[in-house]
Amino acid sequence: MARVTRLPGEGSAEVIQSVDRALRILTVLQGGRRMALGEIAGALELPPSTVHGIIRTLLAHGMVAQERDSQRYRLGPATLRLGNVYLDTLELRSRVSTWAGELARRTGFAVRTGVLLQGDIVVVHHEPRPDGTRQMPEVGIVIPAHSCALGKAVLAYDGDAAALVLAGPRRSMTGDTVTAKAVLRAQLAEVRASGLATEAEEAVLGECGVAAPLAEAGGEVAGAIGLVVPSGEWPADPSASDALRTAARAVSRELGAQAWPPTATGRAATA
Amino acid sequence: MARVTRLPGEGSAEVIQSVDRALRILTVLQGGRRMALGEIAGALELPPSTVHGIIRTLLAHGMVAQERDSQRYRLGPATLRLGNVYLDTLELRSRVSTWAGELARRTGFAVRTGVLLQGDIVVVHHEPRPDGTRQMPEVGIVIPAHSCALGKAVLAYDGDAAALVLAGPRRSMTGDTVTAKAVLRAQLAEVRASGLATEAEEAVLGECGVAAPLAEAGGEVAGAIGLVVPSGEWPADPSASDALRTAARAVSRELGAQAWPPTATGRAATA
DNA sequence: AATTACATTCGACTATGTCGAATCTCACTC
DNA sequence: GAGTGAGATTCGACATAGTCGAATGTAATT
Numbered sequence: 001m002a003r004v005t006r007l008p009g010e011g012s013a014e015v016i017q018s019v020d021r022a023l024r025i026l027t028v029l030q031g032g033r034r035m036a037l038g039e040i041a042g043a044l045e046l047p048p049s050t051v052h053g054i055i056r057t058l059l060a061h062g063m064v065a066q067e068r069d070s071q072r073y074r075l076g077p078a079t080l081r082l083g084n085v086y087l088d089t090l091e092l093r094s095r096v097s098t099w100a101g102e103l104a105r106r107t108g109f110a111v112r113t114g115v116l117l118q119g120d121i122v123v124v125h126h127e128p129r130p131d132g133t134r135q136m137p138e139v140g141i142v143i144p145a146h147s148c149a150l151g152k153a154v155l156a157y158d159g160d161a162a163a164l165v166l167a168g169p170r171r172s173m174t175g176d177t178v179t180a181k182a183v184l185r186a187q188l189a190e191v192r193a194s195g196l197a198t199e200a201e202e203a204v205l206g207e208c209g210v211a212a213p214l215a216e217a218g219g220e221v222a223g224a225i226g227l228v229v230p231s232g233e234w235p236a237d238p239s240a241s242d243a244l245r246t247a248a249r250a251v252s253r254e255l256g257a258q259a260w261p262p263t264a265t266g267r268a269a270t271a
Numbered sequence: 272m273a274r275v276t277r278l279p280g281e282g283s284a285e286v287i288q289s290v291d292r293a294l295r296i297l298t299v300l301q302g303g304r305r306m307a308l309g310e311i312a313g314a315l316e317l318p319p320s321t322v323h324g325i326i327r328t329l330l331a332h333g334m335v336a337q338e339r340d341s342q343r344y345r346l347g348p349a350t351l352r353l354g355n356v357y358l359d360t361l362e363l364r365s366r367v368s369t370w371a372g373e374l375a376r377r378t379g380f381a382v383r384t385g386v387l388l389q390g391d392i393v394v395v396h397h398e399p400r401p402d403g404t405r406q407m408p409e410v411g412i413v414i415p416a417h418s419c420a421l422g423k424a425v426l427a428y429d430g431d432a433a434a435l436v437l438a439g440p441r442r443s444m445t446g447d448t449v450t451a452k453a454v455l456r457a458q459l460a461e462v463r464a465s466g467l468a469t470e471a472e473e474a475v476l477g478e479c480g481v482a483a484p485l486a487e488a489g490g491e492v493a494g495a496i497g498l499v500v501p502s503g504e505w506p507a508d509p510s511a512s513d514a515l516r517t518a519a520r521a522v523s524r525e526l527g528a529q530a531w532p533p534t535a536t537g538r539a540a541t542a
Numbered sequence: 543a544a545t546t547a548c549a550t551t552c553g554a555c556t557a558t559g560t561c562g563a564a565t566c567t568c569a570c571t572c
Numbered sequence: 573g574a575g576t577g578a579g580a581t582t583c584g585a586c587a588t589a590g591t592c593g594a595a596t597g598t599a600a601t602t
Contacts, residue, residue, distance in 0.1 A: 084413075116349075
């Protein structure tokens with residue numbers, strides 16, 4: 001099945017309905033944190049009994065958990081195990097971790113590495129500032145790609161993803177978030193020209209950033225690495241950018257890339 | 272469907288076949304790290320085309336990723352996001368984190384907190400030793416419940432889980448791992464008597480541990496908190512156990528439990 | 543005790559996933 | 573540089589397997 005017309009709102013392409021719904025339930029639970037069956041069903045516009053059947057399966061695998069008192073559903077511990085294995089298997093992460101420490105020491109800033117997931121950046125590595133300010137676990141956090149330097153660095157070289165972001169709505173995170181399509185498109189072109197992306201308080205107040213794309217074998221973008229710079233120290237010294245560029249080049253080489261920056265792919269800015 | 276006889280090997284109960292298969296694919300990928308379609312199909316004893324359809328759906332959601340060159344499949348970044356949100360929503364974790372720091376400082380040991388997932392413990396919080404030895408990210412790692420103090424602490428009060436572990440095969444992690452059913456059952460009874468579980472080089476060589484169960488509203492076990500003690504310092508000073516017990520009691524109270532230790536549930540040791 | 547608001551189970555219907563076979567892709571060989 | 577083969581991917585008929593409305597169960601609220 002799943003071979004003919006597809007209803008809007010349902011899985012956007014050739015996906016298996018029930019699996020798609022299961023994943024959508026997980027997605028909804030990410031936002032809602034703890035939800036009643038009815039809420040989930042409402043959010044997905046599906047009958048509660050249908051949702052119940054799927055959830056029962058997710059429950060059996062520990063992907064969701066049900067609170068014994070309130071009967072509400074939450075994400076389950078199996079998600080944590082999956083995420084952890086993902087990090088373990090990510091070559092990008094292991095390559096980056098050797099360079100990130102050095103980069104943080106040299107520049108004095110925290111170093112973040114991220115990959116693209118749909119229109120967002122997921123942070124897969126975080127090297128704290130050498131002076132030890134702040135210790136929050138930042139690995140796993142998700143930032144809209146258009147609002148952060150890491151995201152711009154990736155979008156500049158991934159035209160398909162850029163088209164997707166440019167097409168959809170772009171959430172404003174702070175007063176300075178760039179949401180205008182034309183401005184964003186111009187910024188991506190600048191990134192391609194310089195090999196570096198920047199961001200000033202566009203995602204988080206008080207925080208700015210520079211980032212460089214990472215290339216993998218085949219010449220495509222694999223992700224981006226960047227410095228987190230407090231607004232008070234912005235713009236950072238040019239030497240920091242140089243160190244960043246050097247690190248990005250080194251990591252890319254280790255990933256098997258022949259060239260850096262990556263080659264831009266997909267039909268980017270036309271839409 | 273899914274209403275009549277179930278084939279062995281397929282989902283063990285009233286689960287939705289395709290969703291169950293999708294989750295099983297993710298599980299297989301956890302072990303295999305990067306696998307060809309055929310390998311996955313082989314591991315699950317399913318036709319490749321069936322697996323392909325499901326994987327296509329997982330791919331669309333970023334739960335798996337496909338390497339552009341080798342065509343192999345890996346877990347995808349969406350798993351990381353899920354795991355991170357899980358940690359955020361876990362009340363257990365937030366309650367524990369306030370006490371774990373204090374406990375680590377008082378005792379001088381690293382403090383771990385875990386919850387049960389099927390027959391394993393998943394570590395949801397890790398407070399490093401105050402002296403800063405070792406910095407590995409331990410959150411998300413999975414340890415067979417029967418081989419660690421955290422696991423014994425939970426199993427002692429969760430009879431159903433204990434029955435499951437006692438029924439299935441118990442992997443030996445080190446020479447000292449307790450795999451004998453009778454011995455393990457006796458140990459769980461001891462835990463119930465003392466409120467503390469111990470383990471000496473049963474999971475990792477050079478590492479011992481003490482753990483205490485955590486109770487939640489309703490009186491059931493929610494997880495366990497424990498100290499990681501290097502073999503050279505084992506057994507730890509009784510004052511450490513006292514501090515641990517105090518912390519476990521405090522966290523349990525914050526979770527809404529009326530009593531500590533938790534009440535033992537389920538038909539435990541009979542099998 | 544009655545009412546309400548849920549979650550959960552049941553069962554018929556048919557839309558939907560499944561799987562074998564056909565096709566496509568690409569990496570080796572000769 | 574065509575030929576071979578190992579794989580992934582697509583196609584399509586078929587019957588299984590998921591879906592959803594209605595019935596039942598459960599627990600909180602008045």
